[in-house]
Amino acid sequence: MEAVKQMTNWDVEKIRKDFPVLSQTVNGQPLVYLDNGASSQVPQSVIDRTSKYLAEEHSNIHRGVHYLSQHATTAYEAAREKVKRFINAPDVKECIFVRGTTEGVNLVAFSYGRKFIGEGDEILVSQMEHHSNIIPWQMIAEEKGATIRVIPMNERGELIIDEYENMLNERTKMVAVTHVSNSLGTVNPVKEMIATAHKFGVPVCVDAAQSVPHFPVDVQDLDCDFFIFSGHKMFGPTGSGVMYGKRKWLDQMPPYQTGGGMIRTVSFEKTTFAPIPDKFEAGTPAIAAGIGLGAAIDYINAIDFEAAAAYEHELLEYATERLGDIPEVKIIGTAAEKASVLSFTIEGIHPHDIGTILDQQGIAIRAGHHCAQPVMEFYDVPATARASFAFYNTKEEVDKLADAVQKVIEVFA
Amino acid sequence: MSELSDLYQEVILEHNKNPRNFREIEDADQYADGKNPLCGDALRVYLKMDGEVVGDVAFKGSGCAISKASASMMTQAVKGKTKAEAEAIFGEFHAMVTGELDAETQENDLGKLKIFAGVLEFPARVKCASLSWHTLNAALKGEDVVSTE
Incomplete structure (x- = not known):
């Protein structure tokens, strides 16, 4: 958990207030939006x-x-x-x-x-x-x-x-x-x-x-x-x-x-x-x-985009560490240079089932082939689950993701 | 989580883990391939007819828990039924998962398959539940490829 302590000086709570969509609840839970690779959210100024x-x-x-x-x-x-x-x-x-x-x-x-x-x-x-x-x-x-x-x-x-x-x-x-x-x-x-x-x-x-x-x-x-x-x-x-x-x-x-x-x-x-x-x-x-x-x-x-990038990178590293600690999870894509995307599979559980169960806990991720079927073929998987981060995501949201993934594993145990 | 337990009921999880009739039929009269290009689910349904009766039915392929459990329970539901009966169950199942049939209040022969009524609350997953049925229907009609999206 070293990464957490060293989190870049980035006022994420202040930034989150700029994005009205983030304050809602989904399925009775605060929205955790981790599908930024598909579409990011829009600030009030836009x-x-x-x-x-x-x-x-x-x-x-x-x-x-x-x-x-x-x-x-x-x-x-x-x-x-x-x-x-x-x-x-x-x-x-x-x-x-x-x-x-x-x-x-x-x-x-x-x-x-x-x-x-x-x-x-x-x-x-x-x-x-x-x-x-x-x-x-x-x-x-x-x-x-x-x-x-x-x-x-x-x-x-x-x-x-x-x-x-x-x-x-x-x-x-x-x-x-x-x-x-x-x-x-x-x-x-x-x-x-x-x-x-x-x-x-x-x-x-x-x-x-x-x-x-x-x-x-x-x-x-x-x-x-x-x-x-x-x-x-x-x-x-x-x-x-x-x-x-x-x-x-x-x-x-x-x-x-x-x-x-x-x-x-x-x-x-x-x-x-x-x-x-x-x-x-x-x-x-x-x-x-x-x-x-x-x-x-x-x-x-208007924001400090360099600081945002550094913060996001630490978030990605923290998420990689949290999900990497779950034995059933396999992370797809472990390049030395990465940005924002964490693709993963769970042995024996289809990514769509992961996606649905996470959604019930208010967590939005993408499940599927991500319009990259040759990549799926390369790793010999039909699909992956993908969490993708933006600078308004938080460490607490990563924790919720990891806990929810654990729950998925329990449901299918 | 209440809706979730409606979808991932014990029976569905069990069929996902131990799908019935999950095999090829080597001397099948007919098979059809079902594909959902949006999610990559792909399965093949094999049919062995005994005159007008479904003598044997089986499936192979990969997909999510909902599609696998649905295919598994489908094979159990139509085995031994006549072609017309199987088609009638397909019609009722399709009507149920698209919201046209309320399996609780309207008369039907869905039996255990009623468990998939919960999928209505998950619009993105309706196709998972119905893929195997569309594929069976194609095989019964003698068509070899079906695609849902």
Whole structure:
């Protein structure tokens, strides 16, 4: 229990008051929300900002000459500016708003893929990718006659970097890799992987859905070509997300969706497209969600995010220790570098039964394959139970989780 | 925890631990595969017909306690029944776990299977209880794959 005594100086009770959802009871018990990897909760400031938009500013953007439209446009573009600073993008125009990480990966796969991937080319994805960073690449590979190759991992759930380096060659046209694994919690050494890929002139697409909520990121430091994340996993609303791409790629890539708002001129003979970011933002976007994402970034900037990350890490270590002390529990994913995610199985008890019994005690976890069936196959399990933490979770909640897991074992004894 | 004990009753836990007819039937007339792609539950139901009567029925596969216990109790419930009777029980079971039949107050032939009425309180788990039944129904109809989601 050493970890507990050394808990970082982080006023979790004060932080919890910012998140109204956390104060409720579920099944007669105080809610213990440990499904942050699926969706994190939303602070009051994000709720207020989104409400303000809907109550006072709602209008379509980028076209109206009237007061409200100009106001909405300003607010939406201010959110884009916040995104730029949040990830340290060189240029705000390189930050494309999308509905979420899934849409962002589809955008890159189909737009980049149609232009740059051809027959016989290779796309590298890792063994631990979420389905949304596998299937879009499979689809474009099938369309183009390219091949998907899988960067392997070891038993701890760490990518085998030596093998990755050997897989890169002149046919490689993309490396698609997750920053933090949603099913294992592994933090991948993406900066080094990007540097290696660039030696071969290969761009790298980073799935950052699970990293941006947990530690500060810098796309210029990483030197990634594409960097994609969702608002709803970083204390913002669903329907918001960002695809950052280097201008040198975005300028050359064809539009992904077409329609209103992304053109320069249209005639029946020929359409010319607007420059980025508009080229990739056809149709009316999720304006309220985008503004809400901006407010979520404001929230993250207002807290001590470095301290939050340190606190969360100690929470993860404490949870690993508590659950690790239960002989029937097997922890899936034991990488040296981990963030926020604790996946586990209990011998003889299906994760869905674990999930239901925990829910009855007010504890929300995820049970299932986490949209990462290749990971489940690797560990030869049908599913896992997953607790995923945020900086508003507490040590007491970890204790409740451990006690509830004990109860599960008793029910099935 | 009261609702919980409604779902994880002793009988269900016992069937989960020692599922009945948990085996292959090598000379089965028909089998069908049931899959729930959302949770990964997968089972195969084997049928050996004796004319119009279910002579033998068994299952294999992996799933949660609810799906396993439900499959186990299903095999007990339909063995020796005619095809029409088995289909009728499927209909009643399906109606019960989807809330269309109140097994306590409305007439039915569910017997021990009434224990699964508790699943109604757990909407996410209704499919666990009904997967084996949908799979049996497919096998009775001569279809080989069924998917619930």
